[in-house]
Amino acid sequence: MRTSRGILPAAAGIAIVFFLVGCTQAPSSPDAAPTTAASDPATSVPTQTPTPTPTPTPTTKPTLDQLVVSAEGLGDLVIGEPVPSAAPAISPVTYSSNLCAGTTYDPIPGWIANYPHRPFALTTTKQAKTGAVSLIFVSSPGIATANGIHVGSTLAEFTAAYGKPDRIIPANASNLYVITGTHGQIAFDISKQITFGAKKTPYWSADEVGKVQSITVQPTSATPVSHVGIDAPGGCA
Numbered sequence: 001m002r003t004s005r006g007i008l009p010a011a012a013g014i015a016i017v018f019f020l021v022g023c024t025q026a027p028s029s030p031d032a033a034p035t036t037a038a039s040d041p042a043t044s045v046p047t048q049t050p051t052p053t054p055t056p057t058p059t060t061k062p063t064l065d066q067l068v069v070s071a072e073g074l075g076d077l078v079i080g081e082p083v084p085s086a087a088p089a090i091s092p093v094t095y096s097s098n099l100c101a102g103t104t105y106d107p108i109p110g111w112i113a114n115y116p117h118r119p120f121a122l123t124t125t126k127q128a129k130t131g132a133v134s135l136i137f138v139s140s141p142g143i144a145t146a147n148g149i150h151v152g153s154t155l156a157e158f159t160a161a162y163g164k165p166d167r168i169i170p171a172n173a174s175n176l177y178v179i180t181g182t183h184g185q186i187a188f189d190i191s192k193q194i195t196f197g198a199k200k201t202p203y204w205s206a207d208e209v210g211k212v213q214s215i216t217v218q219p220t221s222a223t224p225v226s227h228v229g230i231d232a233p234g235g236c237a
Contacts, residue, residue, distance in 0.1 A: 059090065060090055061089065061090045061091065061092060061114065062075060062092060064115065064119055064140060064142035064143050065142060065143070065144070067092060067120075067143050068143075068144070068145065068146055069136070069138055069143055069144070069145055069186065069215055069217060070145060070146065070181065070184075070186060070217070071179055071180060071181025071182075071184045071185050071186040071217065072181050072182065072183055072184050072217075073133065073136060073184060073217060074092075074120060074122075074136045074138065074143070074217065075092060076092075077092065077093065077122060077133055077136060078133060078183075079132075079133050079134070079136070079183055079184035079217060079218065079219055080132050080133065080134075080183050080184070080219060081132055081133060082124070082130050082131065082132055082133070083095075083111060083122075083124065083129075083133065088114070091114055092113065092114055092115070093111040093112060093113055093114055093122055094111070094112055094114045095109070095110070095111055095112075095129045096109065096110065096111075096112050097109050099112060099236060100236035103236045105236040108127065108236070109127050109128075109129075110122075110123065110124070110127040111123075111124060111129075117140075118139075119138070119139060119140030119142060119143060120136060120137060120138045120139065120140065120143060121135075121136070121137040121139075122135070122136050122137075123135040123136075123137075134218065134219065134222075135216065135217070135218050135222075136216070136217040136218075137214060137215075137216050137227055138151065138214060138215040138216070138217075139151060139214050143215075145161075145186070145215075147161035147162060148161060149161050149162070149188065149212065149215075150212065150215075151212050151213065151214060151215065152211055152212060153211065153212045154210055154211055154212075155190050155210045155211070156210075158177060158188055158190065158212065162177075162179055165177040165178055165179055165188075166178050166179055166180045166185075167180075169187070169223075169224060171189075171225070171226035171229070171231045172194065172226070172229060172230050172231050173191060173192065173194050173203055173204070173226070173228065173229030173230055173231065174189045174190055174191045174192055174213060174226050174228055174229055174231070175189075175190055175192055176188070176189055176190075176224050176225075176226060177190055178224055180220060181220075183219065183220065184217050184218060184219055184220060185217070185218060185219070185220050185222070185224065186215060186216070186217050187215070187216045187217075187218070187224035188212050188215055189212065189213045189214045189215070189216065189226050189227060189228050190210065190211065190212055190213065191204050191208055191209055191210065191211055191213050191228065191229070192209065192210070193209045203229065203230075204229075213227075213228040213229075214227045214228050
């Protein structure tokens, strides 16, 4: 037994030991209820389940600079998935029974960009309203990637942002610089100079050469094609 100033004398220690040995503890009753230590309400902390933060419902249509284009799609428009349902006033696209209204082309149903001057085009499987997004074609400089590359960016800017692309596909008046994602791929159509006619007239003006002319997003199973210059496919949209 210790005190605040040292150990008790040996004789006192022996007396204490003898006293402890001579005392026996009475057996407890088999019917006695076990003693349970009461919890201290002052130190008991109740378990709380965190309340999930609800995802806010958009109330306005995204502006063009908010529509980030990537190898997976454009904003909420994702390659391989149907167009998300949203009120027409806030949706970036709207479905039409005739994409070629006002032209001599036959009526074609499909999705139209819900912005002036159609800054991008979107195709779904069989042009169906519920079809999966199969192609996104961006022609406006107001839409950029997360790396800041947009229509009008230079080849040097693309290289600084992405480095070496996964593929380079030659076309007549451009080269396609392709970056592959998880479900989709993004192709940057960057112009290269060509000439035509007996006088070897340049196809592009000097300030158009070596710049992104369009951006296309498709599934990884598709083969990207150029959408500018003499390779541009037909269509009314």
